[in-house]
Amino acid sequence: xxAVDSLHFSYPASxxxxxxxxxxxxxxxxxxxxxxxxSGKTTLLNLIAGISLPQSGRVFIDDTxxxxxxxxxxxxxxxxxxxxxxxDFRLLEYLTVLDNILxxxxxxxxxxxxxxxxERALALADSMGLGDKLKRHPDALSQGEQQRAAICRALLPxxxxxxxxxxxxxxxxDNKSLILDLLFERVEAHSATLLAVTHDHELLxxxxxxxxxxxxxxxxxxxx
Numbered sequence: 001x002x003a004v005d006s007l008h009f010s011y012p013a014s015x016x017x018x019x020x021x022x023x024x025x026x027x028x029x030x031x032x033x034x035x036x037x038x039s040g041k042t043t044l045l046n047l048i049a050g051i052s053l054p055q056s057g058r059v060f061i062d063d064t065x066x067x068x069x070x071x072x073x074x075x076x077x078x079x080x081x082x083x084x085x086x087x088d089f090r091l092l093e094y095l096t097v098l099d100n101i102l103x104x105x106x107x108x109x110x111x112x113x114x115x116x117x118x119e120r121a122l123a124l125a126d127s128m129g130l131g132d133k134l135k136r137h138p139d140a141l142s143q144g145e146q147q148r149a150a151i152c153r154a155l156l157p158x159x160x161x162x163x164x165x166x167x168x169x170x171x172x173x174d175n176k177s178l179i180l181d182l183l184f185e186r187v188e189a190h191s192a193t194l195l196a197v198t199h200d201h202e203l204l205x206x207x208x209x210x211x212x213x214x215x216x217x218x219x220x221x222x223x224x
Contacts, residue, residue: 035213
């Protein structure tokens with residue numbers, strides 16, 4: 001599902017360097033990514049999603065070299081094929097919760113917004129405890145509710161790859177368990193791959209594999 005080969009990345013005017021000689025994740029695999037702040041965890045997700053591009057090396061998703069695509073192709077691929085749960089949510093304040101959840105279908109020609117999708121969005125929101133908040137705007141939600149809305153948006157297109165950056169970070173213990181159950185359910189139902197950055201070490205036993213940026217030999221980062 002994911003394959004990274006001889007990847008090197010750095011930020012302009014920064015001492016940060018990330019080197020990934022080789023990395024892969026299989027369909028249906030659930031990986032937790034841990035490590036110190038600034039070690040490159042979010043950068044890895046951005047590289048896999050094609051938000052950032054490496055200086056050298058390549059990123060493949062299902063044999064598609066996303067790092068070789070142009071900007072428009074990467075954006076369209078990401079919207080249709082990758083569910084990304086951002087750490088800062090990235091909800092649009094001028095849209096209602098429901099319209100935020102449906103947003104990928106409004107900006108991608110590869111996704112068709114029909115009655116079945118709308119029904120799936122309502123069911124997903126209801127499972128997240130947002131069924132009575134769909135007409136509200138993000139500024140009327142708690143941080144935890146905004147996080148759950150962002151997760152609904154990421155999962156609605158039924159992506160084959162889910163990238164989650166601290167998806168449980170703003171949630172209480174009960175909701176952390178609920179979100180993880182839902183993410184794992186989607187992975188198993190669609191043979192998807194989950195790559196989740198987390199600082200919640202009590203959740204780690206539930207994952208298939210742990211990628212530790214602190215001591216895992218395939219990953220080396222230096223700088224901030």
